[in-house]
Amino acid sequence: xxxxxxxxxxxxxxxxxxxxxxxxxxxxxxxxxxxxxxxxxxxxxxxxxxxxxxxxxxxxxxxxxxxxxxxxxxxxxxxxxxxxxxxxxxxxxxxxxxxxxxxxxxxxxxxxxxxxxxxxxxxxxxxxxxxxxxxxxxxxxxxxxxxxxxxxxxxxxxxxxxxxxxxxxxxxxxxxxxxxxxxxxxxxxxxxxxxxxxxxxxxxxxxxxxxxxxxxxxxxxxxxxxxxxxxxxxxxxxxxxxxxxxxxxxxxxxxxxxxxxxxxxxxxxxxxxxxxxxxxxxxxxxxxxxxxxxxxxxxxxxxxxxxxxxxxxxxxxxxxxxxxxxxxxxxxxxxxxxxxxxxxxxxxxxxxxxxxxxxxxxxxxxxxxxxxxxxxxxxxxxxxxxxxxxxxxxxxxxxxxxxxxxxxxxxxxxxxxxxxxxxxxxxxx
Numbered sequence: 001x002x003x004x005x006x007x008x009x010x011x012x013x014x015x016x017x018x019x020x021x022x023x024x025x026x027x028x029x030x031x032x033x034x035x036x037x038x039x040x041x042x043x044x045x046x047x048x049x050x051x052x053x054x055x056x057x058x059x060x061x062x063x064x065x066x067x068x069x070x071x072x073x074x075x076x077x078x079x080x081x082x083x084x085x086x087x088x089x090x091x092x093x094x095x096x097x098x099x100x101x102x103x104x105x106x107x108x109x110x111x112x113x114x115x116x117x118x119x120x121x122x123x124x125x126x127x128x129x130x131x132x133x134x135x136x137x138x139x140x141x142x143x144x145x146x147x148x149x150x151x152x153x154x155x156x157x158x159x160x161x162x163x164x165x166x167x168x169x170x171x172x173x174x175x176x177x178x179x180x181x182x183x184x185x186x187x188x189x190x191x192x193x194x195x196x197x198x199x200x201x202x203x204x205x206x207x208x209x210x211x212x213x214x215x216x217x218x219x220x221x222x223x224x225x226x227x228x229x230x231x232x233x234x235x236x237x238x239x240x241x242x243x244x245x246x247x248x249x250x251x252x253x254x255x256x257x258x259x260x261x262x263x264x265x266x267x268x269x270x271x272x273x274x275x276x277x278x279x280x281x282x283x284x285x286x287x288x289x290x291x292x293x294x295x296x297x298x299x300x301x302x303x304x305x306x307x308x309x310x311x312x313x314x315x316x317x318x319x320x321x322x323x324x325x326x327x328x329x330x331x332x333x334x335x336x337x338x339x340x341x342x343x344x345x346x347x348x349x350x351x352x353x354x355x356x357x358x359x360x361x362x363x364x365x366x367x368x369x370x371x372x373x374x375x376x377x378x379x380x381x382x383x384x385x386x387x388x389x390x391x392x393x394x395x396x397x398x399x400x401x402x403x404x405x406x407x408x409x410x411x412x413x414x415x416x417x418x419x420x421x422x423x424x425x426x427x428x429x
Contacts, residue, residue, distance in 0.1 A: 015307060033123060034123060038080045040119075044112065048108070058097045113413045124273050128229065135230070144310060147318075153170075162298045220290065233246065253272050266345075352420060367424055372407070
């Protein structure tokens with residue numbers, strides 16, 4: 001019996017794309033939003049994060065009183081540096097436990113790019129179970145979901161978005177419920193449009209009375225893996241220079257806004273662990289069989305059927321954010337007068353304006369810190385006055401100003417304003 005080639009060909013059920021992700025600078029927050037003084041040690045060179053279990057055992061083995069002092073210091077929320085120097089001497093960063101396990105693993109330290117004496121309430125970058133930096137697939141998928149939402153609402157006619165869930169209807173509902181929004185801020189977008197856009201799907205041939213929820217969400221057909229660990233490595237470029245990729249740093253992050261005359265205004269400095277020159281990969285997998293079977297209850301169509309489609313949707317959303325950021329920084333004026341206060345950096349945003357100079361956005365997505373209201377909501381589709389009302393109702397009030405009003409930028413070691421966090425490039429390998 002002869003078997004034809006067609007008989008051997010299986011239908012393509014899954015489509016995967018291995019994606020290279022790169023970014024000048026990135027911060028994805030951890031489960032612990034802020035570290036207390038005893039949870040890190042800042043020096044002129046590095047910020048160290050100890051393995052608390054190994055440290056506690058090592059202190060007890062040297063002398064029980066050292067552990068008692070350590071626990072008291074934690075209770076008082078003070079720096080543990082004096083105890084480390086007493087127990088391990090000047091070379092405490094190289095100290096190891098009884099089984100040779102390092103107390104301060106190299107994967108749990110970052111280059112100090114700020115005055116160590118000024119660091120307070122340090123925000124750590126997320127790490128996996130091996131203390132390695134990485135980008136969670138949930139963070140990437142969440143950003144992609146926001147991009148899809150934006151794309152559907154912006155192109156409502158093309159995808160037959162239900163009339164009652166289009167931007168004009170959403171704006172009207174927001175205006176009517178503005179007084180109660182603060183109590184419902186965490187779930188209001190589900191009721192306004194997210195449930196209809198994502199959850200009102202059924203599988204062809206299945207029962208039609210299935211309750212809306214995660215099982216009826218068409219994003220079930222999209223799987224996004226965690227990234228490969230962000231391992232620090234040195235590479236040699238074609239010009240002979242060296243470049244360090246996936247470099248963990250601790251830097252001062254500036255929160256700024258502006259006065260009515262658009263002069264820049266200093267609001268606060270915070271300190272965070274970030275990663276410079278991010279280079280890693282992750283995988284997007286589409287269940288094409290499931291995607292093809294999903295049918296919207298009101299006739300809306302799904303806006304993608306390939307990994308390339310998803311990346312194009314992300315790129316379009318990134319371009320609109322880029323345009324908004326370009327316009328924002330063109331309006332904000334430098335304000336060197338505030339620099340007279342020693343704790344305030346020189347408010348010169350020339351490097352940021354240069355960053356946003358290209359008209360075509362060179363990035364495909366924005367992740368983590370820096371994304372703000374424009375990157376995590378569909379706010380750019382709403383009229384400007386309504387965006388401001390929403391900000392004043394649900395967040396920090398700034399009557400008469402556009403929303404969002406403030407921005408985060410990252411300072412270099414000499415405290416010049418140099419970096420914008422969060423922009424990433426995506427490339428199918």
